Amino acid sequence: MSALADHPYVKMNGLGNEIVVVDLRDRPEKLTAAEARAAASPEGAPFDQLMVLYPARTPGTDAFVRIYNTDGSEAGACGNGMRCVADIVFADTGKTALTFETRAGIINAWKGEEPLVSTVDMGAPKFGWRDIPLAEEFRDTRAIELQIGPIDAPILHSPSVASMGNPHAVFWVDDPWAYDLGKIGPLLENHPIFPDRANITLAAVTGPDHLTMRTWERGAGLTKACGSAACATAVSAARTGRTGRRVRVTLPGGDLIIDWRERDDHVLMTGPVEYEWHGRFDPALFAKDVTGAATAGGAAGR
Numbered sequence: 001m002s003a004l005a006d007h008p009y010v011k012m013n014g015l016g017n018e019i020v021v022v023d024l025r026d027r028p029e030k031l032t033a034a035e036a037r038a039a040a041s042p043e044g045a046p047f048d049q050l051m052v053l054y055p056a057r058t059p060g061t062d063a064f065v066r067i068y069n070t071d072g073s074e075a076g077a078c079g080n081g082m083r084c085v086a087d088i089v090f091a092d093t094g095k096t097a098l099t100f101e102t103r104a105g106i107i108n109a110w111k112g113e114e115p116l117v118s119t120v121d122m123g124a125p126k127f128g129w130r131d132i133p134l135a136e137e138f139r140d141t142r143a144i145e146l147q148i149g150p151i152d153a154p155i156l157h158s159p160s161v162a163s164m165g166n167p168h169a170v171f172w173v174d175d176p177w178a179y180d181l182g183k184i185g186p187l188l189e190n191h192p193i194f195p196d197r198a199n200i201t202l203a204a205v206t207g208p209d210h211l212t213m214r215t216w217e218r219g220a221g222l223t224k225a226c227g228s229a230a231c232a233t234a235v236s237a238a239r240t241g242r243t244g245r246r247v248r249v250t251l252p253g254g255d256l257i258i259d260w261r262e263r264d265d266h267v268l269m270t271g272p273v274e275y276e277w278h279g280r281f282d283p284a285l286f287a288k289d290v291t292g293a294a295t296a297g298g299a300a301g302r
């Protein structure tokens with residue numbers, strides 16, 4: 001039986017990025033991809049990311065967090081999800097500063113002045129082609145040779161690429177809403193140049209320190225907000241001379257403030273979170289063999 005069966009969860013969002021948080025700190029069983037997919041089904045608690053808290057495994061950290069996409073894949077980073085998790089642990093512990101560990105490393109979070117506003121330190125971006133990763137060498141990742149559409153009139157081309165603990169490609173356009181990202185996104189996510197797939201963003205510079213963007217998320221599809229993509233977009237804008245290092249980023253779900261700190265190269269992301277409801281997973285959802293493709297009312301229906 002899955003560790004999630006009958007387990008309580010909290011449904012939250014960070015700017016409309018749908019986040020479900022499950023606390024397994026007293027029951028540290030690793031989930032399978034099929035269990036995560038079942039949890040994401042309409043009969044479960046549909047999410048963009050499932051954030052699962054485990055006991056801390058490194059001294060000085062408050063918890064280890066695993067991040068699952070709707071397709072069951074695991075992500076190293078999820079900025080909005082980390083702000084949701086942090087808000088729960090702020091309330092639990094009374095602390096105003098926390099340190100988490102994810103597959104991508106250590107993430108610090110601070111409670112902000114206003115209610116439900118928090119900042120996460122997403123660490124330093126990586127720009128090396130092996131770190132992103134890309135399938136072949138590119139010395140300059142500010143604009144790589146990649147295009148879709150006719151060779152002489154590409155629809156999209158020359159993205160900036162970066163890792164924020166997960167792989168991102170940012171295509172610079174005049175209007176992010178002028179493209180069918182639901183169609184183009186999966187093609188680019190799975191392009192052979194990205195051996196680990198990639199999050200695909202369309203971004204426009206809409207002011208001296210303002211960006212507007214939409215993202216097709218690896219493993220989750222179109223979302224209202226992707227925090228790590230906002231970070232990747234902001235650092236890519238700064239390193240290509242499009243903006244300064246501190247910007248406001250408008251996503252379909254709202255605004256984030258991204259600050260690429262000069263002194264240590266770390267990227268700080270500030271924004272709100274919202275609580276929606278508390279629920280419990282239906283045990284029947286996990287009653288069948290969730291290690292296989294089909295689940296009771298689960299992944300098979302997606």
Ligand SMILES: N[C@@H](CCC[C@H](N)C(=O)O)C(=O)O
Binds near residue numbers: 049074225
């Ligand atoms: N929504 C997240 C990013 C989620 C991870 C992504 N889909 C991946 O697999 O890399 C965020 O707020 O950063």
